[in-house]
Amino acid sequence: MNKLRLIIAREYMSIVGRKSFIILTLLFPFLMIAIGSIPILMAYMNDKGDQMQQIAVIDETGRYAAALPNDNKFNFVAINGDTVTNARDFYDKSKGSISAVIIIPRDVDSTGVVNIYSEGTIIPALESTVKNALTDTIESAHLAAMGIPNLQQIVDKAHVNIDIHAIKWSDTGDEEEASTDIALFLGIILSLIIFWFVFFSGTMIMNNVVEEKTNRIVEVVVSSCRPFHLMMGKIIGVGLSVLTQMAIWIVLLGIAGTIGGSLLGVSGAVPSPDMMGAGAAVTPEVEGEFASFMRQALAINYTPIIINFLLYFIEGYLLYCAIFASLGSAVDQASDTSQFLTPVMLLMIFSFYAAMGCAENPDGPMAFWCSIIPFTAPTVMMVRLPFDVPIWQIILSHVLLIITALAIVWLAARIYRRGILSYGKKASFKDLFNWLR
Amino acid sequence: MAYLDINNVVKRYEGHTALSGVSMEVPEGCIYGLLGPNGAGKSTLIRIINRIIAADEGTVTLNGKKMTDNDITHIGYLPEERGLYKKMKVGDHIVYLGRLKGMTKADAVASMHWWLDRFDLKEWENRKVENLSKGMQQKVQFIGTVIHRPPLLIFDEPFSGFDPVNAEQLKVEILALRDQGSTILFSTHNMASVEEICQQITLLNHAQVVLTGSVDEVKQQHKKNIIAVQTPDTVEPNPEMFTLLPPDPVRKSDTRIKLAQGVNARDAISWLNERYHLTGFTEVLPSMNEIFIETVKSKNTENNE
Incomplete structure (x- = not known):
């Protein structure tokens, strides 16, 4: 256990201690904002340039x-x-x-x-x-032309703009305003986060394993600890670094939110309700939309979503990263990974598209099965979660996912301990299968 | 009583047998050579001793007790193919390896400083490994192997990649460790270094022990009853006592004789001394290199027949 902790600490520091990690973590949000604002900027340039x-x-x-x-x-x-x-x-x-x-x-x-x-x-x-x-x-x-006095005003009064408010009946009989749009958006974002981080960490772990193998440190290390500890130490260490990165971003987001909120609060105080009927026709409408957005966003029950997000993230991470680690152990150089990587990538991309597909119909049979099957469950269930999935389905999906993840870790460790010590000969799927026994 | 006792170890892989019943006794406080051509099974045996892989059959006993996973803290292992984490600092790296072997942080740090000082690497402590020359990296690897002062050290081709000056320093360190009581298992192809530092050897070929014993014994067993005689005269052959051999390519001035069956060296020398002016004579013992090649070749021929 002591050795596992040592390995985790080394892996963690080797990532978090790097200057590039700190810089990238702090710059990434700005980078995203920059990328997001390019279309707006281009539209602006179009206007100007014509x-x-x-x-x-x-x-x-x-x-x-x-x-x-x-x-x-x-x-x-x-x-x-x-x-x-x-x-x-x-x-x-x-x-x-x-x-x-x-x-x-x-x-x-x-x-x-x-x-x-x-x-x-x-x-x-x-x-x-x-x-x-x-x-x-x-x-x-x-x-x-119709010659009816004040017709324009009559028509304006008759004119309506239908605004749909989705109201959810809760078990207690209360009515809550809920927006499927906001819930869906949240689900897709969380699903994307899981997909992206698992994919990103998986390839990083795989490359680390290949690197340890090619620079031959691995034999020194496994003469001091079990190969299983080295593999798990790497998976956990990288995982913690990813969580650290997420935590930093959440803090940054919180700071940005507080600053943004206080700025909005100042401007939002100007159009008070009794002013709404008066002159300014646009501001109250926008303000009303914003208020309704906030009301709906606050109506979502976040606690189960956050808990499930963390669980699915950890389980899915373990499942896929163990596979990536074992694949890295089977090759001598990073460029040889492609033959093994293809099926895993297909599986991951399928899970991503399944999640996007299930957004259309989060209660359909496709959504149900994909949220139970362990390889697609983390991404698909995150999309379904905001739509009140029956609790037994969530539990079933977690149980199956945990069992599968542990089984995969066990199998991956068997491949890993053989793979890291085999050099020269290019391994095939048949070899991997033999190593399992 | 042997410090490390390997008893009838068998290891099979799909398609071939890496070790078929290998036994070996390494006495405490000696430098023991594990020799053999490529693919003979040396690396497999070393990995089994290090518990990196498990033997299919047989036992490994350390200091009278059957080895367990905890015993790997008593071993320092320098593999033939060795590397370091390039992005780590030299000091951190050595401490990491020491702590993996069960040292406390304080012990590992103190030991690291002592060794860096000894190898003149003190000012490199906070530099990254990738900035070191290859020779310096080899020294760091050596320090990483011995930092926890293990009673059993296993070196696989320790001198490969060292220049002669550093190789000499390494040799001195290895001998010093032996004098302090460490038992050293030394795997190499370099027969000259075997003659210099090993007391005992085991030669593996085709997954089996083909030769074992102390270096002197082995040499005596393989001697060909050849005597090199230094004399200005021309020696005539005497078929009852000896035949003349073509001169040694290096020492051309020596006259080399091979004694006939049953003739002892003393009689031959006194016979020669009566007839010629002898300035010196030495019994020619085969080098470890010759013994290695001869043994491996003859076994291979046997196997082919």
């Missing part, structure tokens, strides 16, 4: 051209319909200074059709700008 486009508007009705709003992208220029008999000629004559011609036909009120002509592609932003502007304007014009 030249102002001149759009000719031929308004045969003579009433609606003014409704098209000029912005930093489009400049709408109304042209007297009578002077232009052929739109194509007009476009050609402009020699590229006009990028599109919009024709609002005389019968637009009845048909509701507006044409945009161009030799280039018509970008979606132009289509939606024109559509939104004309729809509203023509609609108001129709209402006004």
Whole structure:
């Protein structure tokens, strides 16, 4: 036991004590934020980079051209319909200074059709700008034409925007607001975390084993301890370093959350409920959505999710990392691992896609079986968990997973103790099978 | 009473037998050579003694008691293929190996300092292993082997990779450890070093012991009754007493005679002394190298027949 502790401590320090670990752990969240903000940044650059486009508007009705709003992208220029008999000629004559011609036909009120002509592609932003502007304007014009006083206000009042609130009946008879979206999102994130960390640690363990074998330290070490201790020490040491990394990120997230929360709290105090009906139409709506998000997020029962997450993480980690360790022991150099790695990778990728597939239907038969089968259980069950899985299924899945993980560790140790001492000959699956006996 | 007693050890792998009934007695406080060509089973036997692998049959007794897993703390093992964790600091690495062998942290640190000092590696204590030259890494490995002062030391090709100066230092250290009472099992191909430091040997070939005994005994057993005589005269052959051999390629001036059956060296020398002016004579004993090659070759021929 003492030796196992020593080995764990060495493995742990060899990872956590490295400068690159500390730097990467602290930088990773910022890196993720940077990667996440690239699309936004690109959209912003697009907006900035585009030249102002001149759009000719031929308004045969003579009433609606003014409704098209000029912005930093489009400049709408109304042209007297009578002077232009052929739109194509007009476009050609402009020699590229006009990028599109919009024709609002005389019968637009009845048909509701507006044409945009161009030799280039018509970008979606132009289509939606024109559509939104004309729809509203023509609609108001129709209402006004009916001659009923205050009709616009009547219609505005009648207009509703249906907001779905999912209410969950709890056993005690209380009603809780729950959002399937938030729960699902949480499940997928946790499932992804398990997948990613197990995969990441597994390959790291495998490469460490190969490295110990190739630099021949392994024979010195196993003359002082059992090969099983070396293998488990490595698996546990790497596992603890991963948990350390997670803990650091949770602390960072907590700090970021507190700072973010206090900032939001200041701005959130401005639109108080009695102000909502007044002028600012946008802020209360956003605020309401945020409040409902927070209400729903808080309604999720986190305790069982966190406990199960840790259990599934540890069990799945043990299961897969033992396999990775035994594979590393079977080869002489890292590049030889691919033949053994392929089936394990397929299994892992399947478990990942199974989890994503089960997000569609977390109570279906596929979700059920994949959350019971040990190799897919950790990722799939995490997706199912927010949807109140029957307790017997959770227990069954844990029990099967623990039994399988221990069996795999035992088998992996048998391969490992033979593998680390065999050099030169490239092992085959047949050899691995022989080593098991 | 032997310190390490190996009794009828058998180890089989799929398809071949690595050791078929090997027995060996290593007395306390001696340097014992374990010899044999590649694939003879030396490494397998050493791994069994180290309890890295288990024997299928037979027993290993250490100091009169059957070995258990706890006994590996009494062994220091320097494998032929040896390495270190490249990213660890020299001092930490040595302490780690010492603690794996059951030392307390304080003992391991004190011992580490003592040995680093002895090998002039003191200023390297806080450097990473990867910054050391190969020769220095070999010294660190040696220190890692002896740090816990084990009563039994097993060296597998300890001199490979050492330059002559460092090899000499290592030899001095090994002899010093023996003088302090350690028993040393020494596996090598280098027969010159066997003659220099081993008292006893066992030669393995094809998973079996083919030769065993003290170095002197073995040499006596294998002597060919050859005498090298130094004389300025030309010696004529005397078929009843000896035949003349072609001169030794190295010592060309010597006259080499091979005694006939039943003739003892004293009679031959006095016979020669009466007729020629002798300036010296020595009995030619075979080198360990010759004995090794001869034994391995003859056994191989036997096996092929």
